[in-house]
Amino acid sequence: MEQQVAAARALVSSASRVLVLTGAGISTDSGIADFRGPNGVWTKNPEAEKTSHLRYYLDDPEVRRAAWRNRLTSPIWSARPNAGHLALVSLWESGRLDTVVTQNIDGLHLAAGLPPEVVVEIHGNAHSVVCWSCGETAPMERALDRVRSGEDDPACRSCDGILKSTTVSFGQQLDPSDLSRAAAAGARADLLLAVGSTLSVYPAADLVPTALRRKIPVVIVNAEPTEFDPYVDVVVRGSISSVLPEIVRGGRPLPGSSDPA
Ligand code: APR
Numbered sequence: 001m002e003q004q005v006a007a008a009r010a011l012v013s014s015a016s017r018v019l020v021l022t023g024a025g026i027s028t029d030s031g032i033a034d035f036r037g038p039n040g041v042w043t044k045n046p047e048a049e050k051t052s053h054l055r056y057y058l059d060d061p062e063v064r065r066a067a068w069r070n071r072l073t074s075p076i077w078s079a080r081p082n083a084g085h086l087a088l089v090s091l092w093e094s095g096r097l098d099t100v101v102t103q104n105i106d107g108l109h110l111a112a113g114l115p116p117e118v119v120v121e122i123h124g125n126a127h128s129v130v131c132w133s134c135g136e137t138a139p140m141e142r143a144l145d146r147v148r149s150g151e152d153d154p155a156c157r158s159c160d161g162i163l164k165s166t167t168v169s170f171g172q173q174l175d176p177s178d179l180s181r182a183a184a185a186g187a188r189a190d191l192l193l194a195v196g197s198t199l200s201v202y203p204a205a206d207l208v209p210t211a212l213r214r215k216i217p218v219v220i221v222n223a224e225p226t227e228f229d230p231y232v233d234v235v236v237r238g239s240i241s242s243v244l245p246e247i248v249r250g251g252r253p254l255p256g257s258s259d260p261a
Contacts, residue, residue, distance in 0.1 A: 005246050008219045008234045009246065009249065012248055019099050019186060020099070020100045025196020029240065051066075071140070076105075076126055088244070089112050090245075097114075099120060103122060123174075128140055133161025133162065190216055199226045223237065
């Protein structure tokens with residue numbers, strides 16, 4: 001694997017507009033399970049993937065009650081960024097990170113210190129709730145306090161509508177501004193780094209074929225194979241929180257970057 005890490009580092013250190021696509025694999029070392037890995041949420045409970053569809057959530061109060069119970073005990077609230085998230089902050093400090101498009105809803109890239117203008121949370125995030133009828137939003141913590149006080153499916157205080165986390169469920173439209181920011185980054189990047197994703201969910205995964213069509217270097221860092229492995233420049237099969245710092249290390253900071261070195 002040493003050879004792949006060195007090859008990946010060589011490509012990343014000579015890029016100046018790196019687009020990073022992250023998936024659940026970058027957050028497992030922060031205590032948040034992924035979906036399709038050996039201990040993934042869908043791996044362990046295929047039924048759960050079905051009921052994570054928007055339709056089930058809106059139509060079935062029992063699905064909502066179960067979702068609120070899961071939110072109460074989610075590891076997201078106590079999770080902290082790990083060395084993988086921090087490696088991307090140092091890539092940004094070197095002036096060579098263009099954008100992180102993340103499929104994750106845990107907010108850990110922002111918590112690690114990346115500015116919002118370089119992060120696209122393309123599947124939303126779990127830290128707020130939105131009323132499906134009137135669109136009013138509120139902090140998730142406030143809704144969880146209502147659940148802790150006994151409301152097992154809290155409704156919107158303004159219009160009594162259904163409250164949903166500001167994540168994007170299957171069957172739900174992605175935010176058009178997120179999609180255009182991700183596409184713009186995909187059109188100007190000079191390297192794509194895909195980290196901790198099976199690259200099996202679209203449109204996020206579209207960033208890989210786009211990069212291949214533009215003939216820019218593509219590096220995949222993932223513990224398990226993806227369908228794109230045979231087509232990319234380098235595949236690093238390793239633990240993200242140990243290999244990602246190695247891959248981004250040593251790139252000379254670009255003039256005007258915020259890197260103190
Ligand atoms: N180091 C390296 N790879 C890891 C690590 C780790 N520490 N932990 C997990 N992985 C790998 C797993 O082997 C798996 O291949 O990360 C990948 C995570 O893939 P998925 O679980 O499919 O997660 P992701 O690709 O982000 O899923 C995309 O699917 O369910 C929806 O909306 C959800 O955003 C999610 C989307």
